[in-house]
Amino acid sequence: MSARLLVGAVLTSVWVANVLVAAAATSAPVASGNATSAAAGSGNSTKAAASGGHGAPDEDEIRAELLNSNFSKWMVIALGAFAFLPMLYRGISVIYAQIRLLVSLNTENQRYFASPGGELIPWLKKNVFYAPLLRVRHNREFQLSTAVNVGTLPTRFQTFFLVGYVATNIIFCTYKLDYSDTQTMLSELKNRTGVMSTVNMVPLFLLAGRNNPLIGLLGISFDSFNLVHRWLGRIVVLEALAHTFAWMVGKAMTVGWEVVRVSITTSAFIMPGFVATVAFTFLLLHSPSAIRHAFYETFLVFHILAAAVACAGLYYHLAYKESLQVWLNYLKVAMILWGIDRFLRLYRLVKVNVGRKITTAHVEALPGDAVRVTIRMTRPWKFRPGQHLYLYMPKVGLWTSHPFTISWSDDKQRVAFDDEKLSLHRQDIYQSDKTMSLIIRRRTGFTDKLFKKAFESPDKSFTTTAFAEGPYGKIDTLGSYGTVVLVAGGVGITHPVPYVRELVAGYANGVVATRRITLVWVIQTPEHLEWIRPWMTEILAMEKRRDVLKILLFVTRPKSTKEIHSPSATVQMFPGRPNFDTLLNMEIEAQMGSMAVTVCGGGSLSDDVRRAVRNKQSMANVDFIEEAFSW
Numbered sequence: 001m002s003a004r005l006l007v008g009a010v011l012t013s014v015w016v017a018n019v020l021v022a023a024a025a026t027s028a029p030v031a032s033g034n035a036t037s038a039a040a041g042s043g044n045s046t047k048a049a050a051s052g053g054h055g056a057p058d059e060d061e062i063r064a065e066l067l068n069s070n071f072s073k074w075m076v077i078a079l080g081a082f083a084f085l086p087m088l089y090r091g092i093s094v095i096y097a098q099i100r101l102l103v104s105l106n107t108e109n110q111r112y113f114a115s116p117g118g119e120l121i122p123w124l125k126k127n128v129f130y131a132p133l134l135r136v137r138h139n140r141e142f143q144l145s146t147a148v149n150v151g152t153l154p155t156r157f158q159t160f161f162l163v164g165y166v167a168t169n170i171i172f173c174t175y176k177l178d179y180s181d182t183q184t185m186l187s188e189l190k191n192r193t194g195v196m197s198t199v200n201m202v203p204l205f206l207l208a209g210r211n212n213p214l215i216g217l218l219g220i221s222f223d224s225f226n227l228v229h230r231w232l233g234r235i236v237v238l239e240a241l242a243h244t245f246a247w248m249v250g251k252a253m254t255v256g257w258e259v260v261r262v263s264i265t266t267s268a269f270i271m272p273g274f275v276a277t278v279a280f281t282f283l284l285l286h287s288p289s290a291i292r293h294a295f296y297e298t299f300l301v302f303h304i305l306a307a308a309v310a311c312a313g314l315y316y317h318l319a320y321k322e323s324l325q326v327w328l329n330y331l332k333v334a335m336i337l338w339g340i341d342r343f344l345r346l347y348r349l350v351k352v353n354v355g356r357k358i359t360t361a362h363v364e365a366l367p368g369d370a371v372r373v374t375i376r377m378t379r380p381w382k383f384r385p386g387q388h389l390y391l392y393m394p395k396v397g398l399w400t401s402h403p404f405t406i407s408w409s410d411d412k413q414r415v416a417f418d419d420e421k422l423s424l425h426r427q428d429i430y431q432s433d434k435t436m437s438l439i440i441r442r443r444t445g446f447t448d449k450l451f452k453k454a455f456e457s458p459d460k461s462f463t464t465t466a467f468a469e470g471p472y473g474k475i476d477t478l479g480s481y482g483t484v485v486l487v488a489g490g491v492g493i494t495h496p497v498p499y500v501r502e503l504v505a506g507y508a509n510g511v512v513a514t515r516r517i518t519l520v521w522v523i524q525t526p527e528h529l530e531w532i533r534p535w536m537t538e539i540l541a542m543e544k545r546r547d548v549l550k551i552l553l554f555v556t557r558p559k560s561t562k563e564i565h566s567p568s569a570t571v572q573m574f575p576g577r578p579n580f581d582t583l584l585n586m587e588i589e590a591q592m593g594s595m596a597v598t599v600c601g602g603g604s605l606s607d608d609v610r611r612a613v614r615n616k617q618s619m620a621n622v623d624f625i626e627e628a629f630s631w
Contacts, residue, residue, distance in 0.1 A: 064178075064188050068195045069326070071172045075199050078168065082161075083214065090219045100594065101480035104513030110482040110593030114621055122617035130624045131156045136611050139628055140603030151289035152603065154227060162231050169235055172196055173242070183250060190246035197239035198314070198327045204232040205334040209341030210390070215474050222473065223628050230287070237284040244277045269320040276313030279306045297400055297445060311335055345469060349392075352379045353467045361393065361466035365454040367527035369442035370491065373404075373450075375468050380434035383409045385498035386627070389470030391438070396453060397446040401469060403629060405600075407494040408437040408535050436468070439531050441491040476625055478503060479512035482593020485584070487520045487609050489601025493532055495627045496598065500549065501539055508544040515592040517549045520578060522605060524557045526564075546570055554578045580612035588620045595620060600627035 104110045116122045132138035133153045140152065154162065173192050178184045206212060207229040215222055251260050263270040283306050286292075292299050311331065318328040353359040355378040362374045373391070383406055390401040411434045442451040454461055478484050478499055486496035500519055506512030523529070529536075539545065553573040558564055566572040587595065599609040606626055613624040 064191065067176055068191055071192070072195050072199045072327075072330075075168075075172060075196070079203055083218065086218045086220070090217065093219070097477060097480045101513050104480065104482055104593050105510070107515060107592070110513065110515070113482065113594040114591055116618055116621050125624075126614045126617045127156075129157055130610060130614050132607070132610070133159050136607055138610060139606040139626065158224065158227060162228070166231070166235065169196060169200070169239070173239065183253060186246045186250035186253075190243055190250065193239045193246065194243040195327060197236050197243060198318070198330050200232055200236045200239070201334040202330055202337070204229060204236055205337045207232065209337065210469075210472055211341045211344045215472075219474055221628075233287070234284060237280045240277050240280045244274065269317065272313040272315075273317035274313075276310045276317060279310035279313060282306050283310065300400075348469050349467050352377060352381060355379060359466050359468060360463055361391075362461065362463045363450060363454045364461035365451060367530050368525065369451060370528075370531055371440050371442070371451050371454050372531065373438040373440060375436045375438070375466060377434055377436065377468065380411075380436070381471060383436060383471060383498075384475050385502050386476050386495065387471035387473045388629075389436070389468045389472065392467035392469070393450070393464060395464050396449050400446060402446055403472075404438045404440060405494040406436050406471065407439050407497055407532070409498075410435050410437075439491055439494050476598070478596050478598075479506050479514060480594075481596040481623070482513055483516040483587060483591050483595040484514055485518045485520065485587055485595065485597045487522075487580075487597065487599040487601065487605070489522045489605040490524070490528070491531070492600035492602075492627075493521055495600035497532055497535055497539075499598070501535075501542070504539060504542050504545050504549055507548045508542065513593060515548060516587070516590065518587060519549070519551045520554070520583065521551070522554045522556065522578060522601065524555070526555055526558065529553075540571070552578070552583075580609050581615065584612050584616050584622075588616060588622075591620055595622045596625060597622060598625040598627065
């Protein structure tokens with residue numbers, strides 16, 4: 001059912017986009033009073049440019065201006081359609097999951113959701129929704145060295161959207177230009193690409209924010225939006241370059257290159273626009289994955305500064321002429337979205353971290369080059385599995401913030417003593433002591449400094465001032481699935497642990513449909529078990545845990561075979577890497593209801609699990625959920 005809905009939403013959105021393109025391309029340029037007035041004052045046409053920005057435009061120039069206006073409006077409407085339809089699908093999916101949950105609370109009814117559902121849905125899952133662009137590789141990075149990588153490949157579904165959006169921009173920038181005269185064509189191309197570059201800045205800035213409302217509304221991860229943001233940035237830059245070069249070539253053909261140079265260095269209209277183009281170009285050149293990953297802290301600072309310079313230059317460029325106010329409004333919307341995101345981030349930081357006391361973090365070094373960070377919040381928020389936060393530690397990383405999955409939360413009551421007053425009120429005597437915990441693996445930069453500081457401190461731990469910003473991230477509700485398989489690699493265990501606790505507690509209370517939970521954790525050495533030992537001890541002591549939870553530990557680099565031993569039938573340890581085809585076959589044989597397979601770990605691990613899930617689509621109803629974070 002859900003797959004059919006998604007197919008319908010995708011096909012409908014493609015159809016709507018094509019209709020909008022056709023409507024924009026074939027719409028007759030009716031010279032209404034407002035449109036004629038706007039076009040007459042534009043000063044952007046060839047004749048107006050030749051006469052220094054004065055003179056009434058002719059019919060062709062009015063037609064060109066109307067086309068620019070129409071194309072920009074249709075682009076906005078098409079974007080709205082692409083957002084509304086997934087939003088509708090998201091709403092229907094949530095309702096369907098709730099119905100499945102209610103029906104599946106009766107174990108006998110779960111058999112209705114176990115079958116793959118014919119031939120179409122499994123085929124679409126295998127070849128479209130879960131498929132990487134080529135064969136197997138998606139999340140595994142292409143590496144030039146151990147420290148330098150050049151990114152990952154998108155999925156076929158992501159590629160479908162990106163190719164469609166790029167093609168739409170190409171059509172909007174080149175269709176219905178007057179190719180009979182080179183000078184006229186360059187003038188129209190200049191205007192069209194300038195308009196499209198400015199319009200595309202609205203979704204570009206919206207998708208860049210941490211407080212992107214579409215993450216929750218559409219149920220799409222920040223990782224996917226970040227991918228679209230990068231491609232939108234490339235489109236904006238290329239259109240800005242096309243706008244600039246079309247102006248330069250057209251100007252040089254009529255008055256010479258010397259006038260081009262003088263305009264760039266002296267014109268109050270041209271100079272800020274050229275500065276914006278240079279800033280856009282810098283954003284493109286310094287953003288490749290190899291540079292971004294190798295120097296992320298430096299990249300982020302220069303990225304923000306260059307974006308600010310580009311916005312400032314473009315603002316003065318558009319504000320110079322009254323006829324460009326309509327396009328200036330698009331830029332203002334983009335800048336407002338950026339400002340709102342920054343304001344909300346600051347508001348969150350102050351609200352939850354500053355009060356009578358300031359949030360602190362206790363950092364302790366762990367075996368296996370990792371640290372456990374326990375954050376004592378001044379005003380804690382409600383935490384849901386799958387969410388993450390951004391952590392600031394001024395004494396370690398100055399103003400920088402880094403995203404980490406929230407691994408655990410505790411809410412305990414402690415006795416509060418106050419020497420200056422005696423109170424008999426319970427709320428004064430007992431205070432909530434809520435903490436959130438993270439597991440951070442040592443890498444480079446901030447995480448390396450954090451581990452070294454903890455390792456070199458007395459007792460291999462220290463406490464420092466911290467600021468936690470969040471929570472962020474889409475929430476995947478797994479309680480409607482009868483069978484849940486959670487796969488983690490290394491520090492990726494931080495993602496499934498909260499789900500395990502929630503599902504086991506839900507099973508004991510009879511509020512979830514889940515009847516089988518299998519946690520598969522791939523680690524290098526048994527010492528990595530220390531990362532989550534206190535939390536797993538609490539989970540293993542939960543009511544009815546043995547009835548529903550099975551834990552499989554795979555150690556890839558054991559020092560000796562003596563380290564490999566299974567504590568019980570529900571907690572088993574094995575040497576080497578798991579065979580996910582075999583594991584999923586075992587789970588399908590004992591499957592209860594529909595199955596969800598989640599994975600959080602390295603790129604090769606995620607790709608292996610994805611491949612295994614795709615191969616099982618004809619055998620059972622299996623959904624695949626990947627937790628990844630790219631930057």
